[in-house]
Amino acid sequence: MITGIIIAAVLVGGVGLFIGLFLGVAGKKFEVEVNEKEIQVREELPGNNCGGCGYPGCDGLAAAIAKGEAPVNACPVGGSAAAAKIAAIMGQEAGEAVRMTAFVKCAGDCEKAGQSYDYTGVQDCKMAALMQNGGSKTCSYGCLGYGSCVKACGFDAIHIINGIAVVDKEKCKACGKCVAECPKKLIELIPYKQKQAVSCNSKDKGKAVMSACQVGCIGCKKCEKECPKNAITVVDNVAHIDSEKCVNCGICKKTCPRKIIL
Amino acid sequence: MKELLIIAVGAAVVNNVVLSQFLGLCPFFGVSKKIETAAGMGGAVIFVITLSSLVTSLIYQFLLTPLNMEYMQTIVFILVIAALVQFVEMFLKKSMPALYESLGVYLPLITTNCAVLGVAVINVQKSYNVLQGTVNGFATALGFTISIVLMAGLREKMEYNDVPKYFQGFPMVLLTAGLMAIAFFGFSGII
Numbered sequence: 001m002i003t004g005i006i007i008a009a010v011l012v013g014g015v016g017l018f019i020g021l022f023l024g025v026a027g028k029k030f031e032v033e034v035n036e037k038e039i040q041v042r043e044e045l046p047g048n049n050c051g052g053c054g055y056p057g058c059d060g061l062a063a064a065i066a067k068g069e070a071p072v073n074a075c076p077v078g079g080s081a082a083a084a085k086i087a088a089i090m091g092q093e094a095g096e097a098v099r100m101t102a103f104v105k106c107a108g109d110c111e112k113a114g115q116s117y118d119y120t121g122v123q124d125c126k127m128a129a130l131m132q133n134g135g136s137k138t139c140s141y142g143c144l145g146y147g148s149c150v151k152a153c154g155f156d157a158i159h160i161i162n163g164i165a166v167v168d169k170e171k172c173k174a175c176g177k178c179v180a181e182c183p184k185k186l187i188e189l190i191p192y193k194q195k196q197a198v199s200c201n202s203k204d205k206g207k208a209v210m211s212a213c214q215v216g217c218i219g220c221k222k223c224e225k226e227c228p229k230n231a232i233t234v235v236d237n238v239a240h241i242d243s244e245k246c247v248n249c250g251i252c253k254k255t256c257p258r259k260i261i262l
Numbered sequence: 263m264k265e266l267l268i269i270a271v272g273a274a275v276v277n278n279v280v281l282s283q284f285l286g287l288c289p290f291f292g293v294s295k296k297i298e299t300a301a302g303m304g305g306a307v308i309f310v311i312t313l314s315s316l317v318t319s320l321i322y323q324f325l326l327t328p329l330n331m332e333y334m335q336t337i338v339f340i341l342v343i344a345a346l347v348q349f350v351e352m353f354l355k356k357s358m359p360a361l362y363e364s365l366g367v368y369l370p371l372i373t374t375n376c377a378v379l380g381v382a383v384i385n386v387q388k389s390y391n392v393l394q395g396t397v398n399g400f401a402t403a404l405g406f407t408i409s410i411v412l413m414a415g416l417r418e419k420m421e422y423n424d425v426p427k428y429f430q431g432f433p434m435v436l437l438t439a440g441l442m443a444i445a446f447f448g449f450s451g452i453i
Contacts, residue, residue, distance in 0.1 A: 004330075007329055007331060008331055008334055011325065011326075011329065011331055011334060011338070012334065012337060012338060012341070015321070015325075015338055015341055015342070016341055019341060019342070019345040022345065022349075023345055023348055023349065026349050026352055026353075027352060030352040030353055030355065030356040030357075031356075032355050032356055032359075
């Protein structure tokens with residue numbers, strides 16, 4: 001009995017030892033020189049492997065930066081701090097990385113927008129969005145509130161509060177995971193410094209929006225007319241702010257009759 | 263010789279590892295987008311399975327059987343397979359970086375390709391000797407390569423087809439695999 005155990009242990013151990021030696025020798029023989037810069041760059045990257053840069057994880061981005069295929073500020077999570085260090089490694093000037101943040105273009109929480117029917121299926125936005133009228137919410141464009149974005153976020157920066165997704169601007173690293181996840185295409189990346197954004201995505205006409213939600217954009221174009229920089233355009237009955245032109249004057253906030261420019 | 267040929271044809275076509283035994287489906291679906299990478303994957307699998315069935319047969323016959331340690335086969339086989347895959351990975355990274363890149367994560371995943379362990383266990387179950395086991399391994403891997411390359415060819419053509427929205431991507435591939443399995447069923451009874 002005991003000898004059996006010992007034989008088994010020695011056997012597996014011996015095979016393992018032999019294999020280890022074999023692999024060690026082979027590893028030396030088939031060693032591939034890794035670009036030194038690649039290792040250094042990899043160390044500066046955050047290491048969340050979130051994929052926000054579009055490369056397969058931080059290793060992938062480090063390889064691309066080392067080869068010069070990706071810009072030094074390609075990592076949206078590391079921001080300008082990481083970009084500066086990587087630029088130093090690569091011997092380049094770091095471009096000014098604008099800090100971005102995710103923004104949910106819906107403010108129709110449980111009080112402001114109703115439900116047109118009871119949805120009792122799988123508690124997931126992608127599933128709910130396949131239901132009649134694109135979900136049970138009275139507004140077929142609004143946030144469904146089942147938290148697909150919350151599950152996608154690796155930084156605990158987005159939460160469902162009172163039935164709609166709300167981004168924690170301080171925690172958000174703008175990796176873009178939630179943007180890709182939302183079946184309603186409600187989330188977009190806006191500059192961190194931009195103080196106003198239109199919190200509605202409804203492309204319905206004014207009257208339909210009014211009956212569906214208390215805080216929907218009715219496409220009245222008041223903001224479009226008032227904006228001194230012509231930064232706001234109303235397309236498909238919903239206003240949109242051009243971040244490049246916006247100077248954070250806040251006139252649109254005061255003008256909006258529905259108070260939905262936040 | 264005739265016996266070996268029967269084993270080979272049986273393993274490669276009649277009992278095709280993917281299409282009639284349903285082993286090794288992960289790379290079969292994962293890397294069958296392009297014929298080139300599919301063939302590369304097939305090559306890697308042939309290498310790994312042939313070597314692993316040789317080594318596992320040797321270990322089983324000359325190490326496990328004399329020591330009455332047959333029950334340790336699974337763990338020892340897994341050790342050997344993992345090491346071989348690691349070796350193939352190093353080898354490809356050094357000598358064929360392009361293939362290494364295109365195989366991506368599926369190359370280390372050969373470790374968990376059940377076809378590899380499957381062949382080793384089948385060799386034991388059918389009590390093949392070392393030569394028969396190696397031939398069986400090689401032929402099985404060849405069968406895997408045949409089916410994955412055929413699948414890649416079909417998928418390349420499928421790109422141009424107007425597939426209904428809900429069948430696009432993997433549903434269509436799974437359907438195709440099912441039809442291929444039915445076609446391969448025609449070989450049954452030859453041996």
